[in-house]
Amino acid sequence: AETVTSPDPTKLVDAFEAANGKFDGYRRSGAKGICAMGEFVGNAEGRALSVASAFSGQKIPVIVRFSVGGANPKAADNTKSQRNMALQFNLPGGESWQMGNISAPIFGASSPAQLLGRLESLTPDPITKAPNPEKVKAFAEANPEVLLQSKYFASQPVPASFATVNYWGVHGFAFVNAKGDKQFGKWIFEPIGGVQGLSDEEAKAKGSSFLFEDLRQRVKDGKVAFNFNLEMAQPSDQLNNATVPLPEGRRKVTLGTLKVISVSDDSGGPCLNITFVPTVLPKGVEASDDPMLAARAAPYAVGLGRRLTEGSKQ
């Protein structure tokens, strides 16, 4: 088999900073965010697929962080860009389950080396202060999958709210039940009130900063809830490439419901000094062999270390 070596995690974080800008104290990705608390209740479908205690049916406290994609803590809320929902399920016995879910079914690179190459191609030239269009074009032509995610975002409306967009886990995970049966799938958190976007006109009228206030209002009204849905993979489905979604029409089951119950102050909350590592999994859920998934823990730790040293900001 081909041996794939991942780039040094510090190099990846350096590349994020060089390409997207460095904002002291903030996350290098998903910088503009807000922390909330939620409750998850799993159901019998969840228990049939996995022994994870998240599905017990008891209320599980969950730390939730919503954010706008990118490194800029002042990123505009009214553009066709990425929204994120990171989660930490605080399970009985000190176990935790972390996720970093995004508002697209796919990621923008299939391997850490490809992500590094893409970031390098997008890094502004020191003299022109802009990326070199030739370099951007050459890299994308040689690696066409790096364009798929931006095509997806361009095809979707601006989300009306953090609470009205789907959030995908993107990677494959295995769910293991008491008999030891292993079912692979990809999950999606789908808003119970439905997906809702803004027209271009509405987005313009909303301005660049409405998502935090909108979230507070909707949570106050008790309206922010998501179904935790699993799209079941078939044995022939490709699960080692985060730029390839599962084929259309795979069976989808609801494993439980996440309800957001409170929102922290803009600058605080339990998200501030933690990172969400998607390979922190409970017993009963296992990682697939997607190289992007395995490569996330180390740069997240590097990013957290830098934020803490600089004085973390939300």
Ligand code: HEM
């Ligand atoms: C090797 C590949 C990747 C690298 C190097 C990387 C890097 C980072 C870094 C440095 C952070 C900030 C961490 C922190 O300071 O706490 C971050 C956040 C994030 N990443 Fe990635 N990432 C990678 C892959 C992915 C993939 C595949 C997804 C899509 C599912 C993703 C989704 C997110 C989300 C949602 C956040 C924000 C989480 C939060 O609110 O704390 N990342 N990433």
